[in-house]
Amino acid sequence: MVRASKLLITISALLCAATSVLAQACTTSSITLTQTVVSSWPGGAQYDAVLKNEGSRVVSDLTISSEAAAINSLWILEAQGTGRYHFPSYISSMAAGATVQFGYTAPSQVNFRVSSVVCAGSGPVESSDSASSTDSSAEPSSFATFVYSNATQNTFGLSSLRVTVPAGYKVVGGGGSIGFANLGSGGSQLAASYPIDETTWEAKGRTHTADAGPFNLVVWAFAIFDPNNEYEVKIFTESDTSAATTGSALGALISDPAFALSGGGVNTDHFVQATFPAEFNQWSATWTTDPLRGQPTVAAAWSVYAVGVRSRSSARTVTSTVRSANGSGSGAASATATVPAGFFVSGGGIQSFGGLIVALRPEPTDGFTATNVNPTGAQGTISLTAFAVGLSVSASSCANGECSSSSEPEVPPTTCSVAVSQTLRTTWTAGSETFRLYDVTLTNTGSVQVNSPSFFVRSSGQFQITQSWNVVSSTVSGQQVLSMPANTPLAAGASYTGAGYVVSAETTVALNACL
Numbered sequence: 001m002v003r004a005s006k007l008l009i010t011i012s013a014l015l016c017a018a019t020s021v022l023a024q025a026c027t028t029s030s031i032t033l034t035q036t037v038v039s040s041w042p043g044g045a046q047y048d049a050v051l052k053n054e055g056s057r058v059v060s061d062l063t064i065s066s067e068a069a070a071i072n073s074l075w076i077l078e079a080q081g082t083g084r085y086h087f088p089s090y091i092s093s094m095a096a097g098a099t100v101q102f103g104y105t106a107p108s109q110v111n112f113r114v115s116s117v118v119c120a121g122s123g124p125v126e127s128s129d130s131a132s133s134t135d136s137s138a139e140p141s142s143f144a145t146f147v148y149s150n151a152t153q154n155t156f157g158l159s160s161l162r163v164t165v166p167a168g169y170k171v172v173g174g175g176g177s178i179g180f181a182n183l184g185s186g187g188s189q190l191a192a193s194y195p196i197d198e199t200t201w202e203a204k205g206r207t208h209t210a211d212a213g214p215f216n217l218v219v220w221a222f223a224i225f226d227p228n229n230e231y232e233v234k235i236f237t238e239s240d241t242s243a244a245t246t247g248s249a250l251g252a253l254i255s256d257p258a259f260a261l262s263g264g265g266v267n268t269d270h271f272v273q274a275t276f277p278a279e280f281n282q283w284s285a286t287w288t289t290d291p292l293r294g295q296p297t298v299a300a301a302w303s304v305y306a307v308g309v310r311s312r313s314s315a316r317t318v319t320s321t322v323r324s325a326n327g328s329g330s331g332a333a334s335a336t337a338t339v340p341a342g343f344f345v346s347g348g349g350i351q352s353f354g355g356l357i358v359a360l361r362p363e364p365t366d367g368f369t370a371t372n373v374n375p376t377g378a379q380g381t382i383s384l385t386a387f388a389v390g391l392s393v394s395a396s397s398c399a400n401g402e403c404s405s406s407s408e409p410e411v412p413p414t415t416c417s418v419a420v421s422q423t424l425r426t427t428w429t430a431g432s433e434t435f436r437l438y439d440v441t442l443t444n445t446g447s448v449q450v451n452s453p454s455f456f457v458r459s460s461g462q463f464q465i466t467q468s469w470n471v472v473s474s475t476v477s478g479q480q481v482l483s484m485p486a487n488t489p490l491a492a493g494a495s496y497t498g499a500g501y502v503v504s505a506e507t508t509v510a511l512n513a514c515l
Contacts, residue, residue, distance in 0.1 A: 030055030031062065031094075031114045038103070044072065046105045049112060053094040062087060062094070066112045076102035085112075095146075097166075143393040145172065145344040146225060147362050151218040158191060158206040158269055161219045164199055168227035171195055172309055173263020173347020173389060175220040175360035175368070176203025188215035189356040189375060190272050194265030194305050198233045204269070220361055222263060222346045224309070224391075231318070232310050234259055239303040240474065249274075249454055249474045249483050251284040251512070252306040259308025260320040262391055263347020268302035271356050275304075276349030276387045277322045278512075282306060283349075288356070307347065309391060320346070321390045328383035331374050334359070338367040339390030347389040353451065354382035366390070417446030418453040418490070420509050425500070433504050440471065440509065442484065442496040449491050454483030454512040463505035470499035481512050 032054055038046040053059055064077060064085040077085045087100065094100060104110065150163035165171055176193040192204035203219035224231060238252040254261055264283025266275040271288050278284035283306035309318050321343055327335030333355065339345055348368030350357055355372035363369055370386035422438040429435070442453050457465065457480045465473065471482040482501065490496055 031059065033112055033114065035109060035112075037109075044105055044107050045109070046103065047109060048101060048103050050099050050101045051094070051114070052099045053096055056096045058096060059094045062100075062114060064112050064114060066110050070107055071110060072105045072107075074102070074104045076100075077104070143224065143344070143391075145222045145346050145391065147220060147222055149218055149220045151216065156207060156214055158204065159215075159217055160192070160202055160204045161217050162196065162200050162202045163219045163221045165221055165223040168225055169223040170198045170226050170231065170233045171201055171221045171223050172233055172307055172391065173222040174201035174203070174265060175348060175362065176205070177218045177220075177359040177361045177371075178205045178215050189358050189373070190360065191269055192265070192267045192272065193219075193275065193360055194267040194303070195235050195263075195307055198235070201265075202267075204267075206269070206271070218361070222362065224346075230312055230316075232259075232312055233262075234308050234310075236306040236308060237303055238305075239301065241301040248472055249284060249286050249452070249481065250302065250304045251278060251282050251474075251481070252304040254281040254306050254308045256308070256310075257281070258310045260310065260318045260391065261322075261389060262307045262309045262320060263389055264304070264306045264349065266302070266304050270302075273356065274349075274351045275357075275360070276351050276385070277389055280320070280322065281308075309346075311393065315395060316393050317395075319392045319394060321392070323388050323390070325386050325388075326383065327370075327386065328381055330381055332371065333382050333384050334369060334371040335384060335386035336363055336367045336369040337386045337388035338363075339388050343390030343392045345388055346391045349387040349389075351385040351387075351451065352382075353384060354380070355384070416450055416453060416511065417444065418450060418511055419443045419445050420453070420455040420511050422500075422507075422509050435466070435502055435504055436506060437502050438500055438507070439497075440482070440499045440501070442490065442499075444490045444492050444494055447492050449489050451490070452484045452488050453490060453496075454481050456481055456510045456512050457501070457503070457507050458510065459503075459505045459507045461505055463503055463507060466502050466504065468499075468501035471501065483512075 030053065032052050033049060035047050035049045038048050066083050076087065078088055080086050146169065148163050148165050150161055152161050174193060174195065176190050178188050178190060188205050188207045190203065191206045192202065194202060196202050201219055201221035203217060205215055205217045207215065236252050236254050238250055240250050252264065261277060261281055264275065264277065266272055266285035268287040272285065273288040274284065274286040276284060283304055285304045287302060311318050321339055323337045323339050325335040325337040327333045337348065345362060345366050345368055348360060348370065350360060350370035350372065352372040355374050357370070357372050359369060359371035361369050368386060368388035370384055372382060372384045374380065374382055420440065420442050422440045425437045425439050427434055427436050444450055465480060468482060472485055474481045474483065484490065484496055
């Protein structure tokens, strides 16, 4: 079996795919290369070159060769000595039918050719007019995730980009990244990364100011290959149209326990500060105002999404796991979270502390990388937590029509050991309603610092919170949630006091999550 999640990028189609295929013939002659002149001038020209995998197998580790030639500049492709070139590590494979593009300027067109390629389940195949290789030992993978992407260059303002997976594939997660952040003018950061439907993922980027300069935008989609419709993918959405203030948190809950969390996202036209798996069945997000301009202070509408996957067969169980990694740096920070053996990366997220998000992207080997920056260009320390979500399928044992998984479900590590309590201070009656004022205390009972814990407010009947202080109000799947302000740390053993709210009914509180 060939392991999935190796990446392929193109600039025009910018498709990414992982290796998990049936064994079929694969040669360098199945890779075609087409060149076009973009522009020309006396003594030179700019060329675009597109390679396409015309075969029916995934290929990787392409080596490109050329005769001695004068190349003035080269992008995407990397020189590996005289006349030999490779693609960078993030372009490590080519799916059947996929393309990859590079460009260069030179006095005249260079005669490039594919001189070596590695086929899925086999070793390198050298260039030969009659070369042919069939590997009958490779076997198809019963379950894996594949990565697709799309990119655009030199975009301005608020820009969006989508990637749609081929027929037979279903999107289970995704991400986005910004290139050329140009931080001296505030730069550009992510404004959204979310599912449109089970075939399409969208990312948005935006600049702070008109002079921030152009940026490149890449959108990523994780997908499973399901031509026989053996799995159901469902998107759970929570939207807020109440003119939420900056720093507000929102969460989407997978309300059906049959679905395993595979990924999630957020859609806002402002800057994303957090988008991550808060619980094993919940995706949470936070947006923020532009720190350079101090606006906007409210969002007219924004949405958070949780993507779930379940098997339609009682003989299989889909299990998810969440892993995290921390990172910090001066002016910028990055971290890569990886899933354990037996799981395939299906999505990822970030909690950003002191910076804004510029990258949510997959890694070639079962990892997910998140990167944030200080948009002011200052070099003070900022930090983040990166999250990787992984999927696995196990056999179920069934008896008398009832089934159970043959392996225990993976549960995310506990990251929010917080006790929440409230005290009724006073009550009063206005008209036919009785109001209650509660004081709230949150205590970190764990051994590590947490950030911005939130809690549910619940009642046996209808109720309305008419006033609150030192907490931020939001909703999660229709439930009222209050939280400490965004990016507010709560040290181990410390308590957060001075918060409270007024409500029109008797209520209880229960911990929701930490941001």
